[in-house]
Amino acid sequence: MTLSLCRRLARTGMRTNRRLYLPYLLTCAGMIAMTYLISALSESAVLGAMSGGDVMQSCLELGLGVVTFFSAIFLFYTHSFLIRRRKKEFGLYNVLGMGKRHIALVLLWESLLSALISFAGGFLGGILLSGLGELCMAALLGGTADAALTVSPESLARTFLVFLMIFALILLDSLRQIRLTNPINLMRSEAAGEKPPHANWFLAAAGLLLLGAAYWLAVTITDPLAALLTFFLAVLLVIAGTYLVFISASVAVCRALQKNRRYYYRTNHFVSVSSMLFRMKRNGAGLASICILCTMVLVMLSTTLCLYIGAEDSLHARYPRSINLTAQAGSLSALDGDWKEEVRELAERVTREAGDEQKKPIDYRAMLFIGFVRDGRLLADPAAADGLGESAEDVWQVYVIPIEDYNRLMGTQMELAGNEVLLYSTKESYAGGDTIAFGDGPAYAVAGCADGFVDNGADAAQLLPSLYVFVPDLAPVNETFLEAEAGQWLDYVWTYAFDLAGSDAEQRALQASLEDGLAGLGTEESGVLWLRCDGLAEQRMGFYAMYGSLLFLGVLLGVVFVFAAILIIYYKQLSEGYEDQARFDVMQKVGMTKREIRRSVNSQVLTVFFLPLLLAGVHLAFAFPMLQKLLLLFGLMNVPLLIVVTLLCYAVFAAFYLAIYRLTSRAYCRIVSGAGEEE
């Protein structure tokens, strides 16, 4: 037998089985494109240049591992389905006198051909997608990045190697299957009965346990950035748990239902439950994959969409006024210096010259430090606060502010005695007792809690809760820390901000002239370490560019994942169609009407289909606290908005999912009813 014959057999085999092969090739190409896209984006300079891009890239990098693992499982699954359908053909070749070595050659050639097609299609798709992604992001970012169709050779190589390995493993597995069986078995393999799956209670319990642990982690993580590893542990646990639950727990549930005779021996349940048992065993992995993909899509879409919609909110939270000046002084005396008056006069003059006027001004001094709370004492030195930093409830961003500044800003007439303080906290409530002390200093009596304080951009930008301590005088507090040699942990900050009435362009011009003026003041000589000026109008463009590209990225990845989900769904419909074909026949002979069969099958298929969506919803619900905290990083505190957007995404996705189901179930019906008509 010649090699050319093997090649021809491989080619005709693929062509005649194109209804099976085409989706397989599409799947391979899709997976390759997806892997390349994620890999390329994780290395993309455009994405890296975006603010927040580095976090996203490390997320993508970790996601790449998940996607690779996922591709391997999924391709094995689809190919095992393919090879089962083809065993009969190989058995026939074997009977007709073709050696197993030749069958192996045919298989090898088929694998090479399909790998070639998949790589070509996958890389083309991946490069186009990543190029499109980069171009769109570059456009959104307003030309801050080079807009060119770049190809990442490292990503190409990485993707190529990974998939080469997967294809090799798949080939080895099918060779092993061919080797182990004799021709008669090969020819019959399709009809061979399958062992009924036994409920593995241990695995089922393990799956639920893993999910529980993941959910617990997700709900209890307070700072997703500091606990990025824990975060990914939670993600991995969810993935593992989902697979176990779909593979084992579903079988266990079906088994339990079968034991209940009253439930089981009913026309509607009898066929459904027993075929579901087999279906879950074979398709559990596929369903779990769909579920995970759905969750990914939903998380990405809802967060990025929410960010985009809430951009204006975040912008105002981060920059409370049109112009925000922040200065850090080297000491308390420098903070009290006259240079502040010069800055105020300059700002006043510049505003006047621009024909605008300052509104709702914010102007206060503060001593800042990260405070560790122990026994009603606020410690600034992390060394002294040994071990306290571990638990987040004890750590606060502390602002010590003179009561006179508070009164001026809030328009109040609060009087504090020398040993009294007023407290105010954000994000969490402070429960440190009736007295509070700074370091080893004397205790102050807590005179009460303030009703509020002015918005603070720094507070919006971090996850740490803030504690405002309003004191009669900053000097004693400063002394206490300096004596304890904790002065290095203190920052002396002056905040000065005001609103303007002008348009964005006018505000940007005003900001520019203000910055020019500030540079000429020579505040460094007065002991000012730095002085920064942020304008709302100036930042607005950047915000929209960033959130726009985040949204774009979310949609892009969402589309890719949805594509993967569609392929899995199509495969499931196809494979189930072929499996149900014979069953359909028998049931009809035993006395079930076509309509009854179709209804029963439809209901199971529907159940099986909507389980992943349902579980994805549960995943999403438990991920919600974590998403909310992640969004806090972006200054988005609008929880109702997040809830609405998430629900909306879920609803739209469910509708889309239903549409996919309808479309793909046609393929199923064609196969099954084809069998019915062959009678």
Added chain:
Amino acid sequence: MSMLDVSGLNKVYTTRFGGNQVEALRSVSFSVEEGEFVAIMGESGSGKTTLLNLLAALDQPTGGSVRLDGQELAKIKESQLAAFRRDNLGFVFQEFNLLDTFSIEDNISLPLVLAGRGPDEIRSAVTGLAESLGIVKLLKKYPYEVSGGQKQRAAVARALVTRPKLILADEPTGALDSHSTDELLDLFSAVNRSGQTILMVTHSVKAASRAGRVLFIRDGEVFHQLYRGENTDAQMYQKISETLTALTTGGDRA
């Protein structure tokens, strides 16, 4: 009146291209009395399976009629056909046609579950039947775990469980070894003795020799029929063989 009455049955297949017409059955007429065990014999392609499909209302005749207990099959509505089949007919196939997703017990229960019977009724019917057929031990097993003979016993049980008027068996021994064939035929005889009407299509002389009457079909026509009368199985075997020889050598009607 006969239980099953077949008169002037015609079936013409038209090939998809060219409109060639193939006459599968040509004015077939016969009747089966209640409690009879009838075998229909013929070569491959003689129209046996077509006949069986028509009797089961799985296919529509081109001409003629099939009546079961006086009811004409062709007049039953498509929507009621499945229920009719379920209630009146039991099927035994060459390839057993057990569903591999069900245990033997559930396979036997299937027609009753489809008919909407209660779980207790189903259980007592299935276990009672299983005892009389000697397959109690198999009930909890799955089709892939039992032998061909055992599968066919289970299939017979499934056919009997609804107490149908007529059992239609299509080459029931075709996939069995000789030992299992003997057992199955014993089972058929026993079931028949208890009053069950059976119509079996076969080309096994051995299987046919156990029947009370044998119909021979050649080229779509009933060619001959043999009654057992007082003959033993061995004599019946002898007679069937002779008839078949006559059939294949092209002799005229005896």
